[in-house]
Amino acid sequence: MQRWTNDQFVSTVHRVINIGGEDRYSVAMFYGPNFFANIDCIPTCYNAETNPKKYEPILAGEFVMSRIADMYTPKFEDIDIGRLPNTSKSDTIKNKHTS
Secondary structure, eight states: OTTTTTTSSOOOOOOOOOOSSSOOOOOOOOOOOOTTOEEOOOGGGOBTTTBOOSSOOEEHHHHHHHHHHHHHSOOGGGOOGGGSOSOOHHHHHHHHHHO
């Protein structure tokens, strides 16, 4: 919705805090457009002169995939080489067949 409205409606922070002290049940509901839906700013939410588009058009599926990649693809500088196991894939395969 943020991209459709040129930031007039922004995404909410997703969290639940129980301050009541009693059990609380929370159910998440996620909704998204068709993978091939074009996400572009609604014409009434921008003006080329005073409030230009902040986002380029994108397919909904491409946007979702880019967000997933940003969250789960480790960046090279984030990998702690010292914590990686000292075995190669071929060692693992060999050990599996000799056990």
